[in-house]
Amino acid sequence: MRFNWDNIDRRWIFLMMLITVAGPIIWQLAFPEIPTPYARAVFDAIEDLKPGDKVLVAFDYDPASEAELGPMATDFVHHCCEKKVKMYFVSLWPVGPVMVQDAIRNIIEADYPQMVYGQDYVNLGYKSGYEGVIKVIVTDLRSLYPTDTRGNSIDQLPMCRDVKNIQSMKLIVDVSAGYAGAKEWVQYAAVPYADKMKLVSGSTGVQSPQLFPYLPDQMAGLLGGIKGAAEYEMLVNERYSGPTPAPKYQEALRRMGPQLFAHLLMIGLIIAGNVIYFTQRRREGRSR
Amino acid sequence: MKRMIPLLIAAMAGYVLVASRFIPLAEKWGEVEAIWFDVLAAIAFVLGGGSLLKLHLRRISDRATGWGYSAITLAAFLATLYVGVAKTGARPSQEQEFYGQSFAVLKLEDLPESLTYRVTGRIPERADDEPLPLSVQRQLSQSGGDLVFHGWISGQQQGELLRFKEDLAWQCAVEKLVATAQPPAAFKGKVTYLADYSRLSFRGFMTDADHEALLKLGKNEAYVAAVEVLWKASRAESEVLVEWLPPGFSIPAARRASLSYDEGKHKLRIRGPMSVALRDELAGDHFPLVRPTTAEQRAAFLNELESHGGKLSEVQAHALDAVLANGWPVDGLRLVLDEAGHALPAEKSACDLYQEQQAAKGVAAATPKPTPPKVEPDVKLNDRQKAAIDEFVRESTGTVDDLAARLMAAGPFTARQEASLREFFAKVPTVGDQKLEACIAILRVGPLPRDQRNFLRDDYRHQNQWRQTVGDLFVRAHKVKYPWSGQYNSPGSWFGWAYEYIFKPCTATMFALLAFYVASAAFRAFRAKNFEALLLLGTAFIILLSQTFAGYWLTSWLPSDPQTNALAWLRMENLKILIMRVFATAGTRAIMIGIALGLASTSIKIMLGQDRSYVGRD
Numbered sequence: 001m002r003f004n005w006d007n008i009d010r011r012w013i014f015l016m017m018l019i020t021v022a023g024p025i026i027w028q029l030a031f032p033e034i035p036t037p038y039a040r041a042v043f044d045a046i047e048d049l050k051p052g053d054k055v056l057v058a059f060d061y062d063p064a065s066e067a068e069l070g071p072m073a074t075d076f077v078h079h080c081c082e083k084k085v086k087m088y089f090v091s092l093w094p095v096g097p098v099m100v101q102d103a104i105r106n107i108i109e110a111d112y113p114q115m116v117y118g119q120d121y122v123n124l125g126y127k128s129g130y131e132g133v134i135k136v137i138v139t140d141l142r143s144l145y146p147t148d149t150r151g152n153s154i155d156q157l158p159m160c161r162d163v164k165n166i167q168s169m170k171l172i173v174d175v176s177a178g179y180a181g182a183k184e185w186v187q188y189a190a191v192p193y194a195d196k197m198k199l200v201s202g203s204t205g206v207q208s209p210q211l212f213p214y215l216p217d218q219m220a221g222l223l224g225g226i227k228g229a230a231e232y233e234m235l236v237n238e239r240y241s242g243p244t245p246a247p248k249y250q251e252a253l254r255r256m257g258p259q260l261f262a263h264l265l266m267i268g269l270i271i272a273g274n275v276i277y278f279t280q281r282r283r284e285g286r287s288r
Numbered sequence: 289m290k291r292m293i294p295l296l297i298a299a300m301a302g303y304v305l306v307a308s309r310f311i312p313l314a315e316k317w318g319e320v321e322a323i324w325f326d327v328l329a330a331i332a333f334v335l336g337g338g339s340l341l342k343l344h345l346r347r348i349s350d351r352a353t354g355w356g357y358s359a360i361t362l363a364a365f366l367a368t369l370y371v372g373v374a375k376t377g378a379r380p381s382q383e384q385e386f387y388g389q390s391f392a393v394l395k396l397e398d399l400p401e402s403l404t405y406r407v408t409g410r411i412p413e414r415a416d417d418e419p420l421p422l423s424v425q426r427q428l429s430q431s432g433g434d435l436v437f438h439g440w441i442s443g444q445q446q447g448e449l450l451r452f453k454e455d456l457a458w459q460c461a462v463e464k465l466v467a468t469a470q471p472p473a474a475f476k477g478k479v480t481y482l483a484d485y486s487r488l489s490f491r492g493f494m495t496d497a498d499h500e501a502l503l504k505l506g507k508n509e510a511y512v513a514a515v516e517v518l519w520k521a522s523r524a525e526s527e528v529l530v531e532w533l534p535p536g537f538s539i540p541a542a543r544r545a546s547l548s549y550d551e552g553k554h555k556l557r558i559r560g561p562m563s564v565a566l567r568d569e570l571a572g573d574h575f576p577l578v579r580p581t582t583a584e585q586r587a588a589f590l591n592e593l594e595s596h597g598g599k600l601s602e603v604q605a606h607a608l609d610a611v612l613a614n615g616w617p618v619d620g621l622r623l624v625l626d627e628a629g630h631a632l633p634a635e636k637s638a639c640d641l642y643q644e645q646q647a648a649k650g651v652a653a654a655t656p657k658p659t660p661p662k663v664e665p666d667v668k669l670n671d672r673q674k675a676a677i678d679e680f681v682r683e684s685t686g687t688v689d690d691l692a693a694r695l696m697a698a699g700p701f702t703a704r705q706e707a708s709l710r711e712f713f714a715k716v717p718t719v720g721d722q723k724l725e726a727c728i729a730i731l732r733v734g735p736l737p738r739d740q741r742n743f744l745r746d747d748y749r750h751q752n753q754w755r756q757t758v759g760d761l762f763v764r765a766h767k768v769k770y771p772w773s774g775q776y777n778s779p780g781s782w783f784g785w786a787y788e789y790i791f792k793p794c795t796a797t798m799f800a801l802l803a804f805y806v807a808s809a810a811f812r813a814f815r816a817k818n819f820e821a822l823l824l825l826g827t828a829f830i831i832l833l834s835q836t837f838a839g840y841w842l843t844s845w846l847p848s849d850p851q852t853n854a855l856a857w858l859r860m861e862n863l864k865i866l867i868m869r870v871f872a873t874a875g876t877r878a879i880m881i882g883i884a885l886g887l888a889s890t891s892i893k894i895m896l897g898q899d900r901s902y903v904g905r906d
Binding site: 033063132139144150161267 | 325326329422423451787800811814832836838865868877
């Protein structure tokens with residue numbers, strides 16, 4: 001009896017994927033990255049900022065996409081801290097503020113203790129309303145955000161006193177996993193106020209093709225998935241982290257190892273599937 | 289009617305948004321509508337919760353297929369709701385706890401009349417009609433030509449009032465108001481009134497004299513009751529068992545009324561709440577700070593360490609020396625103190641500037657010219673003061689207080705210099721910290737026997753033990769004021785725990801499972817059955833490869849700049865850009881334009897009442 005490869009138990013494929021992904025994680029395989037123009041554009045947009053410039057950092061993602069977007073969020077905050085810009089964190093997703101809090105705890109409080117909450121960064125938190133939130137804060141920030149997530153009146157926070165709306169931001173940095181996210185920031189903030197602020201975004205690999213039409217006019221740069229994050233991370237580390245960056249600043253590069261082998265397995269599986277398909281078709285043709 | 293109201297709301301909302309987009313005057317309408325959306329969303333959350341309960345209770349009641357999952361969903365929903373709303377396990381917000389202060393409820397209208405202050409002035413109107421800052425709205429009013437303020441004005445209120453309008457007449461009136469609306473000198477910094485919280489507050493321990501003086505300020509029942517509450521709260525006794533006392537520990541003279549140490553029972557006691565400043569002072573002042581060391585001192589320390597065990601290797605000795613040599617520079621301290629001794633240019637008050645302005649206008653010719661502010665001379669360290677610093681470096685026991693006293697005794701020493709001195713030493717580690725750092729540095733490059741490890745770590749252990757004792761007393765002496773003020777999802781809360789250890793891993797797992805299913809699907813379904821499928825397959829290969837280092841490696845032999853060499857377009861990374869920029873963008877744009885047209889036509893139909901499908905059937 002001949003073994004039917006076409007009907008192979010899917011659990012064998014799952015096992016292959018497990019081994020393929022686990023190997024590079026265990027042995028911590030990492031590979032160099034060549035930055036694409038899009039990643040370089042994101043890097044340059046932040047690099048062009050001056051100390052004290054205001055930057056709106058929107059974390060529009062949740063734990064489901066943390067593995068893909070977490071490293072680029074880390075790198076954005078790391079880069080902004082190095083540039084000494086003022087960061088205003090917001091989120092259009094309900095669990096976004098927790099992501100912001102993680103970034104504040106792991107990066108700002110850990111590595112930049114000289115930065116003061118309310119003077120150098122503030123977490124304004126989540127507001128429901130999706131693009132409606134953007135529509136309001138582009139003209140009036142205070143009506144939607146009278147307080148930050150800690151309950152402080154934003155009038156008491158030095159960095160918020162002169163901010164009437166987000167038109168005073170030099171740059172919007174959005175980490176986006178879907179709706180509401182980068183597309184909405186383009187439509188309701190970056191395009192209507194193109195002369196006042198720029199937008200750069202990091203998005204999941206799946207979402208990136210939807211955002212390419214906005215490059216480079218409506219959106220200055222885009223990091224697509226973990227690959228884009230790794231390219232950007234390399235640029236930030238080269239400039240700011242010295243010869244041995246802390247492991248938390250190499251997360252994207254570290255995750256490229258499993259991605260490489262997983263993609264190779266996928267290609268292998270597609271080829272194998274087609275070989276089996278054509279072999280069977282030829283066999284069926286002969287038997288007829 | 290049931291359908292008419294939602295239809296009308298939808299149509300009106302549509303018209304308002306269109307108007308706010310195209311008519312500049314109506315721009316604000318759109319913002320108001322978005323805020324109303326928040327209100328509706330809140331109601332929708334409640335309705336959604338109710339609907340979820342109803343649906344799953346029915347499934348459980350009917351024993352429908354999979355009712356067990358419904359039970360789990362309901363249990364998870366109710367548990368999350370409870371721990372989120374009740375903020376179970378969440379610590380109170382640090383900003384709302386007012387450490388070191390005791391509170392008593394006192395409504396603004398119950399403040400004694402003697403705490404109402406008046407100065408001549410007028411509340412200005414702003415061009416943008418912005419009202420007075422929220423923090424003063426209840427306390428500040430206009431009565432004839434006077435500004436009337438109830439209670440004592442705080443630094444924050446002063447700042448917000450000054451910023452309210454950039455007008456010298458107003459800022460001068462605020463300056464006068466701030467000078468007037470202050471507690472009696474004996475209570476300065478001790479007693480405050482927090483109008484936002486309707487609380488009278490007292491800082492630290494209240495003496496009998498404070499108590500009597502406070503009672504003299506007012507006679508009404510509510511005020512007297514509030515003072516009595518403060519009197520009681522600010523004298524409540526707390527104690528902690530002391531397992532290890534720093535050598536030479538004694539209660540500072542200024543703190544003896546509230547702090548005491550029972551040597552027989554080994555207990556440290558405090559009356560009233562403990563401020564953060566007192567906590568830090570108690571916890572930190574008893575341990576010697578690191579001094580700059582000479583090569584001989586470092587060699588002596590190495591010998592002492594080696595006397596507790598074996599000889600250190602050369603690399604270890606080098607690591608130890610590097611840590612010990614990393615002290616603070618004496619010249620650096622002198623420079624900081626000389627810098628702080630520079631007199632700051634005297635600033636004119638708003639009233640001085642206002643008078644000058646009026647004089648320039650000739651409005652108040654009779655007004656006497658303001659006296660020019662006195663400019664203090666620069667103060668530099670003299671030789672005796674420099675010698676005092678050198679002496680402090682040589683000895684190993686003196687504290688920062690001792691050094692400050694010696695510097696003051698040796699010559700002129702300003703308050704700014706003293707502040708700079710304390711700021712400088714706040715960043716200097718203790719000897720215990722340094723020895724622990726040395727221990728870690730040595731262990732990084734080689735092993736260290738137990739006795740030597742203990743020699744290096746004991747000081748830090750004691751230091752830490754004492755700090756924990758003081759911290760424990762700080763917590764015991766504090767009465768929680770607003771237990772619900774913390775964030776529901778703060779680390780340590782039940783909600784935070786459920787988020788971190790249940791929600792986060794579950795959602796991440798769901799997302800990660802995609803990789804396994806996609807791999808299986810790719811194997812079974814991705815077949816080159818026709819030309820279109822072949823194109824799709826080729827594109828997928830390019831994208832999959834170009835998203836990894838393999839793509840770059842496979843085509844790295846090709847020229848890299850597409851501007852100078854056409855072959856460069858065949859490199860994987862360039863092929864990916866080509867596909868994304870040209871093919872994917874074209875397709876996405878077509879879809880987006882289609883969606884936009886569809887949205888516009890559907891919106892018009894909804895606004896005109898032609899499309900009613902979204903409200904369901906009658």
